[in-house]
Amino acid sequence: xxxxxxxxxxxxxxxxxxxxxxxxxxxxxxxxxxxxxxxxxxxxxxxxxxxxxxxxxxxxxxxxxxxxxxxxxxxxxxxxxxxxxxxxxxxxxxxxxxxxxxxxxxxxxxxxxxxxxxxxxxxxxxxxxxxxxxxxxxxxxxxxxxxxxxxxxxxxxxxxxx
Numbered sequence: 001x002x003x004x005x006x007x008x009x010x011x012x013x014x015x016x017x018x019x020x021x022x023x024x025x026x027x028x029x030x031x032x033x034x035x036x037x038x039x040x041x042x043x044x045x046x047x048x049x050x051x052x053x054x055x056x057x058x059x060x061x062x063x064x065x066x067x068x069x070x071x072x073x074x075x076x077x078x079x080x081x082x083x084x085x086x087x088x089x090x091x092x093x094x095x096x097x098x099x100x101x102x103x104x105x106x107x108x109x110x111x112x113x114x115x116x117x118x119x120x121x122x123x124x125x126x127x128x129x130x131x132x133x134x135x136x137x138x139x140x141x142x143x144x145x146x147x148x149x150x151x152x153x154x155x156x157x158x159x160x161x162x
Contacts, residue, residue, distance in 0.1 A: 039136075042083060044111050044160050052153030059142035063135045071127040071135070078116030078123045080139040084108055087133025093125050105130075114161045117143050 036053055039045040045053060062085070065071060072078065074094055089106040103125055106112060112127060117140050147154040 042109050046160055047156050048153055052150050055146060055150050055153055060136040060138055063137050065129040065133045067129055067131050069129045072123045074123055074126045076123050078113055080137050081113035081117055082135040082137050083111040085134040085136055088130040089133060090128050090130050091125050118161060
């Protein structure tokens with residue numbers, strides 16, 4: 001269950017806290033030049049116009065996770081992608097023998113889950129926060145809203161995914 005709270009120090013942004021899972025989400029209502037510069041430095045947002053970037057920024061939700069939290073689990077349905085704002089995450093897969101195989105480490109500026117935005121598929125790996133982590137989440141539903149609002153930005157995002 002999500003609870004809506006207004007933190008005094010966060011100005012116009014809204015905080016959505018998911019209880020019991022070590023996850024806290026903040027809807028992005030204010031775009032700062034630093035955030036835009038950070039996003040443009042990631043390959044996912046490269047080539048977008050200011051208007052297209054502003055539209056996508058308005059669709060992002062900032063999520064915080066405690067160390068040890070599972071962000072996504074291998075095999076579960078995927079309907080969103082994430083960009084790492086801060087923290088460190090471990091990506092792993094489970095072998096047929098049941099052993100967990102480390103795949104990679106994700107840090108600031110990395111992103112994952114993007115293929116679930118264009119192909120309705122299950123998660124191909126498990127991603128766990130190794131430290132307190134802040135991510136930006138973009139859902140497939142929001143990306144579809146981008147398609148309906150700014151097809152040029154949508155096409156650029158698809159090209160960046162591919």
